Amino acid sequence: MRKNYYQKLAFMGMMLIILFTFQKYTSKEKEDFSDVKFIMTSSVPLHLTEFDPNDLDEKQWQNLGFTEKQIATILNYKKVVGGKFISKEQFKKCFAVSEEKYGALEAYILLPTNKEAKSSDFKSYKKNAITISEKFNPDHYSANDWIKMGFSERQAEAILKYKSYLGGSFVSKEKFKECFIISEENFQKINPYLVLPEKTPANFNSYTKNFKTEKIKIQYHQFDPNTLDFEGWKSFGFSDKQAQTIINFRDRNLKGSFKSLEDIQKCFVISADKFEEIKPFIKMNSTVAKNDIEKIEIKQQQKTDFSKTDLNSITFKQLLEFGLDERAAGSMIGFRKKLGGFVNKEQILSTYNIDVELVKKLLSVAPLNTSNVPKYTLADAPEEWLKSHPYFKYSADKIIFYRLSEKDEKKIWKLLKVKPEYETRMKLYLK
Incomplete structure (x- = not known):
């Protein structure tokens, strides 16, 4: 009986506790939670100082506010671009770095801009602090x-x-x-x-008047630019260096003679104003010009049969033989080398420094063999080839990065988002 009594007593105690608890949580009185604070993401301010992103380890990237996943992406991207960021713009392209984040960090990044990185004397970039201790003139x-x-x-x-x-x-x-x-x-x-x-000052010109060379009155006379010597050009107001440049331009670039007034204008040391001054006194010997043209044509006929000369193997000397000047021939050979060979004749006409009309004559005669031009897929194209090829080098880093995880070339093209005309050019060199 006692056992039964104690069991009933314990049961009644439990029921009272349950009723008390239920009444507390169903009460209309509101509990005061004014002291309760929810823990959100860390809002610790970043204390930024100048840094080189090539020198940071994972812990230092964390200190800049990046997550572990973002850090892994940044370090992987650094490997993709050759193990080192070479410019601010290259670092900015990393997908883990948002526009907002880059904007906050940009002023502290010890990397050059693209323009500075291309400078011929760029070696290693460090931001030099300007220090001044006293007033100075x-x-x-x-x-x-x-x-x-x-x-x-x-x-x-x-x-x-x-x-x-x-x-x-x-x-x-x-x-x-x-x-x-x-x-x-x-x-x-x-x-x-x-x-x-x-x-x-309003009279600023007075500061420079002592540094201007007084204009000397020149006595012009009729002359033939194809026979005028060094002293003759100097007598028209050209400096020693300018006079020699004109003679070199005539003898080397133009094969010994100016063929027209336009040829004289092309000489960069003869300004537009200077040309207008001497123009009324120029008397060209048309017979000389005609003879020079005939000599070139005869020379072409005697040496190279351009109808059998492949444009992808034509030499520098053969281009000179056809009539191109050294600058144009060098540009054409250099462009062909960078491309790995021409795929169509239209490309040749986009070469810098050429006489388009003269080159059109060459293209109408000479054949183009494209069988030895190297071509690849986006997936197997060598990194060095991508980075040096004129049509691919601006998209090379993106191609190398995307193909790490994507093998479908159609999807890679969508990710690249290049202009249609650029895509067309690039596909000339793809299988």
């Missing part, structure tokens, strides 16, 4: 002074050339700011220390 600064301030040798030379262009003085802070070498950021640092007027 930039007119008195030498190249070494600018280098000590933080500019490179090439930048220092450009600053001095700009000063010379202004007439030997920077004149004002306004003019100093216009020097393209000095960025807005650097100008703001330097500005408080400049000992120069704020505004450019």
